[in-house]
Amino acid sequence: MKNENEIREIIEYYASQRNAAEQENIVSMLREIQEVEGYIPVDAQEMAAEKLGVKRVIFSCIMKRIPDLKEANYSHELVLCTGERCQNKNSMVLLETVKKELKIAKDGLSADKKVHLTTQNCMKQCRTSPNMKIDGKLYTGLTEEKVLGLIRTLK
Ligand code: FES
Incomplete structure (x- = not known):
């Protein structure tokens, strides 16, 4: 990803929320990541999964359901x-x-x-x-x- 420090800050902020692993929190985090990068890169997803303590596949499921979230088109x-x-x-x-x-x-x-x-x-x-x-x-x-x-x- 291009803006690693900024993305790290975003992820750390959302990971520190009490409802870190809930969908509402995850969607807001993904939206912010997309604002910075233009889409949601795989390595940002990996980092977020680790910090939030969730599986990366959860992000894919959410992104498929919310059309304005753009997943990286590679694995x-x-x-x-x-x-x-x-x-x-x-x-x-x-x-x-x-x-x-x-x-x-x-x-x-x-x-x-x-x-x-x-x-x-x-x-x-x-x-x-x-x-x-x-x-x-x-x-x-x-x-x-x-x-x-x-x-x-x-x-
Ligand atoms: S040049 Fe510093 S890590 Fe590669």
Whole structure:
């Protein structure tokens, strides 16, 4: 997602409500996320599910019922760090590996439209570079083999 800090704040606010796991609270949270991002990214859903202590599938059910909420039209969000420290540890090679393996098009979508790839200029985890996030979860100290292993498990 593009505005991670803002999204984190929104999610933390709604997670701290007494009725955090109730539909009314979730719908308001999803609306705010959409206002910031334009739609509701997979990694924001993952983060929200964890903080609110609910299953991610609940969001999909709600979004299907409320037409003005736009879910990401792919299943996984992959963000590769291309900051300087990660680049020094071959992150550009990893990027090419991912692009080739998933046949990523110009819009960042894989050939099967299930994965969306973006890059980030430093994830503030330089000590463990090179880094990548899949659906908001950080993977560190990556190699080509590790990356291929991870993305081949994505469905
Ligand atoms: S450059 Fe990749 S985490 Fe800082």
